[in-house]
Amino acid sequence: MKELVFHVTQESDGGYCAKAVGEGIITQGDTWEELREMVLDATRGYYDTAEELPEQIRLELVHSEVLAVA
Structure with missing residues (x-):
C-alpha cells in the first residue's frame, strides 16, 4: 500500500480523533504531536x-460546521 489516509476531527475537549x-x-x-x-x-x-505497512500516512483534518438558515 502506498498511502494510508486518516480523517482527523478535533474533539470538544481540544483533543483529536483519527480514523x-x-x-x-x-x-x-x-495534542497534534x-x-x-x-x-x-x-x-x-x-x-x-x-x-x-503503507509507504506514507496522510492526516486530513476534517472541519464540520452547521449553519442555521432560519
Missing part, C-alpha cells in the same frame, strides 16, 4: 508484517 479510511484503525491524542505518534503506533500495530 483510517478503509481500515479498522482508530486512535486519539490530546501526540496524535501523530499515536497514528504511527496504531498503524504499525495493525499490520502483521513490515511489507503490509
Whole structure:
C-alpha cells in the first residue's frame, strides 16, 4: 500500500480523533504531536508484517460546521 489516509476531527475537549479510511484503525491524542505518534503506533500495530505497512500516512483534518438558515 502506498498511502494510508486518516480523517482527523478535533474533539470538544481540544483533543483529536483519527480514523483510517478503509481500515479498522482508530486512535486519539490530546495534542497534534501526540496524535501523530499515536497514528504511527496504531498503524504499525495493525499490520502483521513490515511489507503490509503503507509507504506514507496522510492526516486530513476534517472541519464540520452547521449553519442555521432560519
